[in-house]
Amino acid sequence: MNLVTISGPPSSGKTSIILKVIEALKQRDISVGVVKFDCLYTDDDILYKKAGVPVKKGLSGSLCPDHYFISNIEEVVQWGRKQKLDLLITESAGLCNRCSPYIKNIKAVCVIDNLSGINTPKKIGPMLKSADMVVITKGDIVSQAEREVFASKVNSVNPKAVTMHINGLTGQGAFELSTLLYDDSEDIETVQGEKLKFPMPSALCSYCLGETRIGEDYQMGNVRKIKLGDEDE
Amino acid sequence: MNNILNTVTIMKLQQKYPFIINYFEENRLNVKGFEDKTFEEYLNHFSEEEIEEWGMDIKNIEEGLLEYISQMLGFLGIEEGEGIESLTIISGTNKNGQKENYDNLTINKSEIISIVGPTGSGKSRLLADIEWTAQKDTPTGRTILINGEIPDMKWRFSSNNKLVAQLSQNMNFVIDLTVYEFLELHAQSRMVENEEEVIKEIIEAANNLSGEKFDLNSHITNLSGGQSRALMIADTAILSSSPIVLIDEIENAGIDRKKALNLLVSSDKIVLIATHDPILALMADKRIVIKNGGIEKIIETSEEEKRALSRLEQMDNIIQDMRNYLRNGLTIDNGQLNVAMRRNL
16 A cells, blocks of 8 residues: 655645545546544545545544644554555645654655745745645646746755646646556555654643643743843844 | 765855855745855754754755755756747547547747637646646646657656746736835746846836736736736746746736737747637637547638638727727717727728
């Protein structure tokens, strides 16, 4: 089984892209399943079901979504194998811009959209910078110049990635992406013992543990203070 | 090249490769005060805490910089080299697996081709085949040649050298900048040297296309539909690297479409227009008819069609005149219509 992790900011077009890619893969008789990770709510699983794609969803609830992802990925891989999938896609929303759910030696795709603003590539951390492929969406509604500027900004934060423009509505470019996602000779049995491409942020302060009160007296553990005023100068 | 990171000072790197400023800027690497150190020394000054704090991946930053330098050198090299002379589309199959109704079509630079066919007939697929420089590896089985040869794979994967630029009806400017700032941003991303000159050239060309004039201090989000289209077309013609331009309809209002096509063609572009507007479609040298996922016919625009085109243009001019009456707050009566018809027909 092949494994691909796809992530990107909310509403960047991940699900649309994945659905179009699956359409292209189905034509080649490649069976694909999806596990959707989200935080509080998603109904994307309904879209996948409608398209006849085996799907599971995981909501992280009160946990950090990427921590939740990585704690469950091995079980997810075993689910995919049981389903006899040729390709398992995990989809997750990058919610804090500091995390990325990418695993070493596993194909990683980041989806971002042209509407998110010219400085977005700079703001997104490892999720964009350590992706193997970057898919840029919503190009049909911005000017050619903005598309070129956006792509060059993406390229300067991640020059090693393959950058593609895909239209999630018409599917233009999705077939091409699909050819890069599936490799017949690859077979992943387990991700046990594999490593994250990039460590997730350290946490564990009082608020991680359920503290709700505000004030220094209640803050313990990993606490950092904002710099205001003349410390900067 | 690997050792330039630990043997050459950042100042020397910047002199040799001025464009790496973009890499530093976008990766938020503030090298100020480290100009006399090597890049590796600069990276080593970060504490473990800072590295974790900002989510930095030192190895990735080093590899990325080397990759960036080599891509940019390649990119600048391409700019100096010659563009593309011709594009050839060798037939594949339609949705039913039948061979397309032609053998091959070669389009030379400065040629205009229109594409017609109902929605869903396969226009997007044709364009995607061109963009991906298909080698019998897409659902249509078409083959794309550039200058008569199998193209370099760089057209597929390079983010700075896309083969096709697209202009479509529902495109907007989304960033709020003045025309000047916007063109400057685009010029910088294209690394042109004579920015000021290029910006001046674009605004002049755009005003030449647009019915209503605008200047470099206008905000792009405040431009009218016609002005926006004029600016997008002028910018694509003059500043875009892509040798092929696909236009998905150009609305009739506020822009001189003939001049727009001429501008693109004079910049040595191959122009494809997906349109059902007879004035646009007949301006093309040839038109491709798409049906059921395949190319059904290739029609050369005949002399008779060219004559029909000039009559259609006359009718169009009458409508433009009436539009100007309305814009200037006048009423339209039969007398004015007759004057306009006499003037144009």
